[in-house]
Amino acid sequence: MKHTIVITGAGSGLGRGLSQHLAAAGHHILVTDLRLESAEETVQLIKAEGHSAEAHALDVSSETEVEKFWQAHEETPVSVLINNAGLQQVSSIDEFPIDKWDLIHNVLLRGTFLMSRAALPGMKKRGLGRIVHIGSIHSLVASPGKAAYVSAKHALLGFSKVLALETAASDITSNTICPAYIHTPLVDKQIKDQAKVRGISEAEVIEKVMLAPMPKKSFISIEEIVAATEYLISPLARNLTAQTLTLDGGWTAQ
Numbered sequence: 001m002k003h004t005i006v007i008t009g010a011g012s013g014l015g016r017g018l019s020q021h022l023a024a025a026g027h028h029i030l031v032t033d034l035r036l037e038s039a040e041e042t043v044q045l046i047k048a049e050g051h052s053a054e055a056h057a058l059d060v061s062s063e064t065e066v067e068k069f070w071q072a073h074e075e076t077p078v079s080v081l082i083n084n085a086g087l088q089q090v091s092s093i094d095e096f097p098i099d100k101w102d103l104i105h106n107v108l109l110r111g112t113f114l115m116s117r118a119a120l121p122g123m124k125k126r127g128l129g130r131i132v133h134i135g136s137i138h139s140l141v142a143s144p145g146k147a148a149y150v151s152a153k154h155a156l157l158g159f160s161k162v163l164a165l166e167t168a169a170s171d172i173t174s175n176t177i178c179p180a181y182i183h184t185p186l187v188d189k190q191i192k193d194q195a196k197v198r199g200i201s202e203a204e205v206i207e208k209v210m211l212a213p214m215p216k217k218s219f220i221s222i223e224e225i226v227a228a229t230e231y232l233i234s235p236l237a238r239n240l241t242a243q244t245l246t247l248d249g250g251w252t253a254q
């Protein structure tokens with residue numbers, strides 16, 4: 001089955017990778033990002049390979065922008081939404097800047113709510129929907145310095161389950177993929193920030209902080225997230241809903 005897929009935060013990292021791979025699999029991708037230029041770069045990469053995509057500027061935390069985007073796409077048969085946009089801030093709670101706290105919650109949680117709510121009428125009308133949220137290992141465990149991110153990513157699991165229950169009467173599902181670390185620009189920045197906060201080298205952050213709690217001691221590749229997504233958006237995953245798919249190399253088994 002070929003889908004029309006909306007991906008948020010698709011101008012970088014995982015969102016870009018998902019866009020490229022899912023376009024190569026024959027799906028049409030609406031590549032959206034806060035920064036139009038980066039969404040356009042993703043589309044150029046997709047088109048250079050002969051696949052199908054379009055770029056749109058979209059701040060997921062803005063109700064006005066989200067509504068405008070979905071109104072403009074009322075007739076577009078969007079059957080998959082991937083809530084991927086995200087950002088990180090590493091600070092201890094006693095020094096956590098309130099504006100960063102609000103921003104992280106607005107993008108990760110409010111943005112997911114706004115996008116999912118706006119996607120539903122079309123999915124219900126067409127009788128098909130697959131909503132995939134990009135959670136994190138930090139939807140399940142905590143790390144110091146990440147109070148806003150960890151709390152928003154935990155809350156995402158609850159939101160996804162309510163969405164699954166409220167859409168259970170139709171062929172719509174809501175699931176969350178929770179990966180451990182993926183080597184993207186977001187993580188590159190974190191490696192630098194963690195090194196500063198903890199007073200250790202960047203190599204030590206990778207070895208002693210990021211990969212230490214993970215028995216398999218490996219970054220998760222974008223291809224692994226793509227494979228999980230391809231399963232979740234397939235017709236045979238119609239009864240797989242309200243679930244958390246954790247790609248953590250054994251981290252949470254301990």
Ligand SMILES: NC(=O)c1ccc[n+]([C@@H]2O[C@H](COP(=O)([O-])OP(=O)(O)OC[C@H]3O[C@@H](n4cnc5c(N)ncnc54)[C@H](O)[C@@H]3O)[C@@H](O)[C@H]2O)c1
Binds near residue numbers: 032035058179
């Ligand atoms: N990289 C990891 O190790 C890792 C691990 C687990 C989960 N995740 C999650 O994967 C997702 C993608 O992260 P990434 O590592 O590719 O990061 P990234 O920084 O490379 O990309 C994030 C993208 O989100 C966009 N964005 C930020 N605010 C936005 C907004 N308000 N509206 C729309 N777009 C916005 C940015 O412009 C950027 O293009 C995030 O939800 C992140 O929490 C990442």
